[in-house]
Amino acid sequence: xxxxxxxxxxxxxxxxxxxxxxxxxxxxxSTLCAGCGHDSVTAAIVQACFELSLPPQSVAKLSxxxxxxxxxxxFVAGAHGFNGVHGRMPAIAAGASAANRxxxxxxxxxxxxxxxxxxxxxxxxxxxxxxMLYMLENNGVYGLTKGxxxxxxxxxxxxxxxxxxxxxxxxxxxxxxSLGATFVARSFSGDKEQLVPLIKAGLTHRGFGLIDxxxxxxxFNDHEGSTKSYAYxxxxxxxxxxxxxxxxxxEITVSYAEGEAVSVEMHDGSNxxxxxxxxxxxxxxxxxALAYVQERVQRNEYVTGMIYLGEGRSHFHDRHNTPDEPLNxxxxxxxxxxxxxxxxxxxxxx
Amino acid sequence: MQPTDxxxxxxxxxxxxxxxxxxxxxDVPEYIRLIAQGRYSDAYMVNRESNVFPGILGRVCDRPCxxxxxxxxxxxxxxxxxxxxxxxxxxxxDIRPRLPRAPSVRNGKRIACxxxxxxxxxxxxDLVPLGYEVLIFERYTRTxxxxxxxxxxxxxxxxxxxxxIGYVLDMGAELRLGEPVxxxxxxxxxxxxxxxxxxxxxxxxxDLVLPGRDGSDRIHIGIAWxxxxxxGHTKKIGDNVLIIGVGNTAMDCCRTSLRLGATSVxxxxxxPRGFFKASQWELExxxxxxxxxxxxxxxxxxxxxxxxxxxxxxxxxxxxxxxGRIVAERVTGQVTLPCDDVILAIGQENxxxxxxxxxxxxxxxxxAPSVDETTFQATRPEVFFGGDAxxxxxxxxxxxxxxxxxxxxxxxxxxxxxxxxxxxxGVKLQSRKMGxxxxxxxxxxxxxxxxxVPQVGLKERFRxxxxxxxxxxxxxxxxxxxxxCLNCDIQTVFEAKLCIECDACIDICPTDCLTITRxxxxxxxxxxxxxxxxxxxxxxxxxxxxxxxxxVMVKDEDLCVHCGLCAERCxxxxxxxxxxxxxxxxxxxxxxxxxxxxxxxA
Numbered sequence: 001x002x003x004x005x006x007x008x009x010x011x012x013x014x015x016x017x018x019x020x021x022x023x024x025x026x027x028x029x030s031t032l033c034a035g036c037g038h039d040s041v042t043a044a045i046v047q048a049c050f051e052l053s054l055p056p057q058s059v060a061k062l063s064x065x066x067x068x069x070x071x072x073x074x075f076v077a078g079a080h081g082f083n084g085v086h087g088r089m090p091a092i093a094a095g096a097s098a099a100n101r102x103x104x105x106x107x108x109x110x111x112x113x114x115x116x117x118x119x120x121x122x123x124x125x126x127x128x129x130x131x132m133l134y135m136l137e138n139n140g141v142y143g144l145t146k147g148x149x150x151x152x153x154x155x156x157x158x159x160x161x162x163x164x165x166x167x168x169x170x171x172x173x174x175x176x177x178s179l180g181a182t183f184v185a186r187s188f189s190g191d192k193e194q195l196v197p198l199i200k201a202g203l204t205h206r207g208f209g210l211i212d213x214x215x216x217x218x219x220f221n222d223h224e225g226s227t228k229s230y231a232y233x234x235x236x237x238x239x240x241x242x243x244x245x246x247x248x249x250x251e252i253t254v255s256y257a258e259g260e261a262v263s264v265e266m267h268d269g270s271n272x273x274x275x276x277x278x279x280x281x282x283x284x285x286x287x288x289a290l291a292y293v294q295e296r297v298q299r300n301e302y303v304t305g306m307i308y309l310g311e312g313r314s315h316f317h318d319r320h321n322t323p324d325e326p327l328n329x330x331x332x333x334x335x336x337x338x339x340x341x342x343x344x345x346x347x348x349x350x
Numbered sequence: 351m352q353p354t355d356x357x358x359x360x361x362x363x364x365x366x367x368x369x370x371x372x373x374x375x376x377d378v379p380e381y382i383r384l385i386a387q388g389r390y391s392d393a394y395m396v397n398r399e400s401n402v403f404p405g406i407l408g409r410v411c412d413r414p415c416x417x418x419x420x421x422x423x424x425x426x427x428x429x430x431x432x433x434x435x436x437x438x439x440x441x442x443x444d445i446r447p448r449l450p451r452a453p454s455v456r457n458g459k460r461i462a463c464x465x466x467x468x469x470x471x472x473x474x475x476d477l478v479p480l481g482y483e484v485l486i487f488e489r490y491t492r493t494x495x496x497x498x499x500x501x502x503x504x505x506x507x508x509x510x511x512x513x514x515i516g517y518v519l520d521m522g523a524e525l526r527l528g529e530p531v532x533x534x535x536x537x538x539x540x541x542x543x544x545x546x547x548x549x550x551x552x553x554x555x556x557d558l559v560l561p562g563r564d565g566s567d568r569i570h571i572g573i574a575w576x577x578x579x580x581x582g583h584t585k586k587i588g589d590n591v592l593i594i595g596v597g598n599t600a601m602d603c604c605r606t607s608l609r610l611g612a613t614s615v616x617x618x619x620x621x622p623r624g625f626f627k628a629s630q631w632e633l634e635x636x637x638x639x640x641x642x643x644x645x646x647x648x649x650x651x652x653x654x655x656x657x658x659x660x661x662x663x664x665x666x667x668x669x670x671x672x673x674g675r676i677v678a679e680r681v682t683g684q685v686t687l688p689c690d691d692v693i694l695a696i697g698q699e700n701x702x703x704x705x706x707x708x709x710x711x712x713x714x715x716x717x718a719p720s721v722d723e724t725t726f727q728a729t730r731p732e733v734f735f736g737g738d739a740x741x742x743x744x745x746x747x748x749x750x751x752x753x754x755x756x757x758x759x760x761x762x763x764x765x766x767x768x769x770x771x772x773x774x775x776g777v778k779l780q781s782r783k784m785g786x787x788x789x790x791x792x793x794x795x796x797x798x799x800x801x802x803v804p805q806v807g808l809k810e811r812f813r814x815x816x817x818x819x820x821x822x823x824x825x826x827x828x829x830x831x832x833x834x835c836l837n838c839d840i841q842t843v844f845e846a847k848l849c850i851e852c853d854a855c856i857d858i859c860p861t862d863c864l865t866i867t868r869x870x871x872x873x874x875x876x877x878x879x880x881x882x883x884x885x886x887x888x889x890x891x892x893x894x895x896x897x898x899x900x901x902v903m904v905k906d907e908d909l910c911v912h913c914g915l916c917a918e919r920c921x922x923x924x925x926x927x928x929x930x931x932x933x934x935x936x937x938x939x940x941x942x943x944x945x946x947x948x949x950x951x952a
Contacts, residue, residue, distance in 0.1 A: 003787060005860050006795030006913050008424045012884065023860070035852040035921025043857035190853055218852060218921045230850050234898050 004029060017053035025050045027074040032067060035222075037189035037215030037230075038137050042074045044192050045106065045135070048199035049076055060096060060103040064089040064118060067144050067217075068110030068137035087118025090125035093132050094316075100326035101317050104203055105132035112142050115151035115170045122172075126179040126208050129315040133202040133209045136172050137189075139217040140228035147220035154300075158225030171297060172212040173307055177290045182315070183209035184289075184308040185243070188233050189216065194305060200245035201272040201306070207315040214302060227300075236301055240292070241283045243306035246271040264311050274306055283309055351872050351902070353894040356843070359777040362930040364889050365907050366838045368431055371418035373751040375934045376400040378415060378431055379839040383791070385438055386832040388825075391445050393438035398445075400934065401435075402472050402518070402750050405510045408436025409820065410501050412629060412745040420836050424861075424911060427800040429834045430823075437828040439510075450479035452522030457481030459764045462543040464531050467495020468746050469549035469737030471515060472753025474523035476937040477760060484523045485543075489530035490581075493519075496551050496738070497746060499577040500599065502606045503816035535706045538732070545732045545760045548719075549753070552700040552738035558594060562652030566659035569652060572599045572695030579606055579815070586610055588690025592662055593617045594649055597627035600695035604641045607693070609815045616642045616687065618649070618662075621676070622669060635819070639808070644687075653686060661688040700739050718742065725769045726756040734759055757937040765941075773940055776933035781926050782840055783917070789927055791840050793914045796833035837912045841930045844903055846893040848924035851901070855916035855925055856880065863909035864916060869895065869902045881909055 005026070013021045025046045030039050049059065056078030063069035065086035072081055080103065084092040089107050097105055114122045114136050125134070140153040149157075152172070153165045176184045183205045187195040195213065202209035214233045216222050222229045227236075248269035262274045262284065274283050282288050289308040296303045316322075327335060337345065356362060364370050368378040377396055384393035397404035401411075411432050419428030459482050463470035466488035474484040492498055494511045519525055531537050537546060555571035563569065568588065572595070578584040591612040593604045596619040604615045617636070619626060622645045626633065637643065647664040654660065663686050670678040700718065705711060710730035712720040719728055721735045728735055736752030738744060759769045782790045804821045805811070811819050823831060856864050862881035869875070869892075876883045876890070883890070888908035895902060917925040 003915070003918055004794065005858065005915060006911060007797070008795060008860055008911060010424065010861050010881065010909060012882075033921065034919045035850070035854045037852065039857050039919075040853045043853070190851060192853070216852070218850075222850070230852055231898055234851075 016050055018055060020050065020053075022046060022050040025056070025076050027072075027077040030071075030074045032070065033143075033217075033219045035218035036067070037139060037213075037217070038068055038071045039074070040189040040192065041108075041135065041137055041195070041213050041215055042071050044189075044195045044199055045075045047192065047196050048203065051196070052200055052203060054104065054203070058102070058104055060105050062089050062093050062096070062105060062107045064109055064113040066110040066113045068108055068215075069113055071137070072106075072108050087113050087116070087121055089113065089118065090121040090130065090134075093125065093130055094128070097131055097316065098320070098322055100328070101131065101322050101324065102326055105130075106203070107132055107134045109134065109136055111136065111138045111140060111150040111152040111172075115172065119151070119170070123175070123179055126176055126181045126210070128319070129180070129182055129207045129313065131206055131208070131315050131317055133199070133205070133211070135199075136210065136212045137215040138172065138212055138228070139215050139221055140169075140226070141217045141221040143217045143220050154227040157227040158223075160220050160223055162225070171293075172210065173293055173303075174290065174297070176210045177286060177293070177308055181210050181308070182207040182310040182313045185210070185306050186212045186214070186302060186304045188214045188237055188302075188304060190230060190234065191237075191304070194239065194242065197243050197245045198306065201243050201266070201309075204245070204266045204268060204270050204272075205309075205311065206267045207313055233302065237304045238278075238296065238301045239305045240276075240278045240281045240303050240307065241305040242275040242277060243309075244273040244275065246273055264309055266311060272306070272309065274309070277305065283307060286310065351869060351875060351892045353846075353902075354889075354891045356891070357777070359775040359932060361889060362777050362779070362841050363775075363932045365841060365910075366930070366932065367418040367420050368415035368429075369839070369932060371414045372400070373414065373748045374400040374754065375932065376415070377839070377932070379835055379837055381438060382429070382431070382434055382832050382835045383837070385434055385828060386792070390438050390441040391443045391448075394442040394445055395448060397435055397438060399936075401747060402475050402753075403468060403514045403746070404435050405439035405514050406497060406506060407747060408432060408434075408439050409510070410497075410506050411435070411747050414747070420838050420911070421834055423908070425799075430800055430803070430831050433801075433803050433823055434828060434831060436822050437825075440822050441825065441828075446517070446520070449517055450521060452478045453481050455481070456483050459483065459544045460485070460542060461545050461547065461760060461764075462487060462537060462541055463547045463549055464537075465489075465495055465548070465550040465737075465739070466493040466515075466525065466527075467549055467551050467737055467749065468497060469739070469749040469753040469756070470495075470547060471518045472750045473547045473549070473736070473757045473760065475518045475521065476754060476757035478518075478521040478523050480761065480937060480941045482761075482764070485526060486523055487526045487529050487531050489528070491528045493525065493527070495549075496553070496573070499580045500573050500602065502576065502579070502602050502609075504605070504609065504811065504819050505602070507816065507818050530704075532704050533706065534704060534711070534733075535709045538709065543732075544764050545734065547756055547760065548705075548728075548733065548735045548739050549737045549749070550700070550702075550739045552698045552743040554699045554701040555694065556697040556699065558649060558694050558696060560649060560651050562654045565652060565654035565657065568659040568690060569692045570694065572603050572693050573698055575693055576602060576606060579610070584610070587612050589613045590689045591615045591691045591693065592687060592689040593693045593695055594662075595619075595695035595697070596643065597695060597697070598629060598632050599698070600693075601628050601632040601636045603693045603695050604636050605639055606815070607691075608639055608641070609812055612691075614642075616644055618644045618647045618664065618687070620646070620648045620667065622646055622671070624674070625676070647685070647687075648681075650684065652692065659690065659692065661686050662692060698743050700742060702739075724755070724772065725759040726752055727759055727763070727769055731769075732763065754936055758935070758940060761937045761940055773935035775935065778931040778933065779841065779843060779928040781928050783923075783926060787918065789914060789918075791837055791914075791927070791929070792833070793837065793840075793912065795836075795911065795913060796830075798830050798834055800834065801827045801831045839930050840912055840914065840927050842905065842910060842912070842914075842916060843926050843928045844891065844893055844905070845924050845926070846896055846903065848922045849893075849896050849903060850922055850924075851896055851898050852921060854919040854921065858915045858919045860913060860915070861909040861911055863906045865904045866896070866901050867904060869900075875904065879904060879906060881906065884908060
């Protein structure tokens with residue numbers, strides 16, 4: 001038996017504005033373990049890109065090292081891609097984004113790549129408000145090296161062999177909120193109804209969008225005593241805000257009682273409709289959001305959904321005045337200041 | 351919703367669309383896999399178990415399996431199932447040693463079969479090895495019934511008929527050729543039979559009583575004319591021939607006319623295309639031989655001048671068609687088509703002038719016998735009907751299935767068991783998993799298109815009446831065609847209690863046939879499927895509640911291509927690929943076979 005997905009397009013398969021089917025947004029066959037949460041995240045990204053009718057060549061996929069970082073190979077085969085060194089994906093993203101701000105950057109990383117070796121890189125990408133969607137596939141374990149605790153493993157959670165984790169975890173959501181991220185969300189690989197709209201909103205957001213996706217490791221962290229197993233996450237996730245993505249020029253047809261929903265307009269005219277599942281929650285107030293998540297963490301709950309959205313803040317390109325056109329399309333004469341120009345710039349630093 | 355009960359043998363049977371559609375429930379995917387392995391004789395035997403005449407049916411079956419084939423749902427054309435059956439027959443070795451024989455000591459029961467067509471031969475095939483003494487009475491001097499007299503030899507060579515009928519006779523059935531049964535009463539009273547099976551077919555062609563009908567002897571009735579050709583009595587026909595009617599008999603008549611010297615043959619249909627009774631492939635074969643098919647011509651009269659047939663007069667018709675049905679019709683004019691011969695192929699009927707009406711066999715007001723649709727028993731308990739004789743004209747594969755069922759009934763009747771109690775169907779499942787990424791079947795989707803069957807050239811084939819037009823696949827073409835089969839009998843079997851709802855199967859499924867969703871009433875649940883439900887006739891699997899969320903796994907059987915990726919990507923083996931064997935009982939399953947060799951163990 002071969003493990004290849006047959007190229008069958010069922011008659012009547014839905015097509016998007018570009019005439020493409022969802023399957024046209026797939027990539028190579030996954031070689032991750034059967035049942036890996038990351039494959040569901042991949043499927044959610046495929047679904048989101050299909051629904052947004054993104055031309056594949058307008059997408060750039062970036063990753064570092066780890067199980068999570070393999071997943072960029074499994075979606076949008078026609079996109080640009082760069083698989084960087086461990087923890088250094090944000091640096092690649094900064095460079096690529098500075099050179100070409102027209103692409104949509106999707107970075108896929110894991111808890112090891114982002115919170116251990118790459119923590120410094122992640123922190124600064126957030127501060128700079130890089131214009132990218134950063135998917136953090138979070139399973140609390142180093143799967144590729146066979147099951148050591150990662151930096152996001154909760155205190156007291158147990159490894160497959162029964163060991164107890166004794167270090168404090170780094171919560172990417174709290175980290176992002178405290179460093180000034182403008183789009184912070186948490187979701188679960190097993191909940192595509194929540195995840196797909198978040199990805200669509202994240203791809204539309206201008207600035208750094210972090211989605212912390214609880215994505216269970218079926219091989220090394222799906223046992224009793226784990227706080228990142230399918231069963232545990234299902235029991236302990238608490239959706240606070242559901243984000244519905246509403247396409248540009250599409251009317252919001254569902255009406256909500258006052259205080260139940262807020263609509264946030266994105267730069268391209270689309271809307272993200274935030275439905276409050278918890279009435280006391282305000283996803284546009286960073287301080288309150290931070291307090292809310294912290295309080296829930298104490299209660300061993302994962303708050304999921306759109307946790308904070310600050311649309312309209314200045315981002316990397318505003319701050320650095322990057323050109324609209326990609327550098328490779330700017331004439332050489334304009335791109336290169338020349339000796340005299342360079343001397344002028346250098347004298348400015350003296 | 352109530353979780354699906356997959357122990358019901360019909361559930362997995364329906365998934366194997368070809369086998370479900372086949373009246374005799376031939377295990378098609380199984381024999382196709384055997385052909386793929388080069389095990390042609392084994393493939394032949396799997397066929398023979400259900401349909402008894404693989405070589406014959408591999409040429410002229412009505413192929414209800416092919417329109418049902420799953421392949422036809424993912425691309426234009428189904429697997430060439432019928433042609434593959436012929437491959438198994440063409441390339442087999444001598445299978446005679448594998449056939450059962452009558453036991454040396456018979457069981458003392460005598461059965462008469464009237465007519466040596468497919469239904470009677472199937473009864474003999476099923477009962478002789480059980481020890482029954484079976485006598486077949488045939489009015490003609492040759493066996494085969496309508497298979498021989500109505501199907502021209504350029505489609506079904508006599509040797510193929512002789513060989514496969516020979517298998518049945520060699521088991522130990524007794525054949526009485528040229529012995530018509532003129533009186534059923536006498537046979538019942540004096541024959542000393544424990545049961546009588548009537549398999550006399552539908553031998554009477556319908557006539558068209560219109561002005562001029564009696565004015566010429568050049569107006570023929572299709573099946574009688576074909577019969578006369580088959581027996582060599584008719585060797586010629588005029589230049590211009592009109593065939594009235596557009597069923598499969600009409601196709602045989604027009605192609606036979608071309609071989610007897612006609613230069614212009616027109617098939618005249620009353621209705622437009624889409625309302626034709628002939629199979630699509632038979633129409634194509636006829637049109638390839640330059641037969642013209644005229645639509646919307648309703649016969650009005652025969653044109654006889656000076657005692658000679660000159661032509662036929664037709665009304666030109668116009669129809670209003672709405673949603674595939676004719677809602678109104680009108681005549682727009684008249685037209686005369688000249689001709690030398692007319693062949694009427696407008697249908698056939700069964701006829702029983704030899705059955706007395708006072709011997710306890712009831713007939714309905716159309717002159718057809720009252721026959722039980724399950725047991726094939728007549729109102730006189732020791733008399734059974736099957737094939738076209740039972741419910742009017744159908745086809746060979748239905749006749750075979752009638753024969754199987756009648757054989758069960760006859761056996762139960764002779765053993766003093768209630769005939770209405772039928773042996774139950776069953777289903778057996780066995781995993782195809784061999785290890786990590788290892789499955790013992792070939793799931794790879796092969797995008798090859800349907801192979802074309804090579805045919806004898808358009809000049810060569812008319813040289814002689816009995817040149818078989820279709821040459822059949824060679825081993826290479828067959829090797830490609832078999833890979834088009836989607837292995838529908840390798841079932842996706844789900845164990846709800848093992849599922850951790852990781853979505854791996856949902857994400858990998860190439861056709862979106864799986865959904866995990868909250869339970870609900872069927873109609874409402876069907877609106878929440880990942881891919882819209884297109885075909886409500888097809889099975890919908892709904893699991894029991896899943897452990898973690900209480901949702902259910904739903905599978906739309908219509909869309910599945912049996913690629914096995916759900917099972918491949920399942921971390922807990924909640925999905926497994928399992929071969930299903932649908933157990934279709936035959937008479938031998940009701941009895942311990944005294945001859946020691948069983949067809950099924952062969």
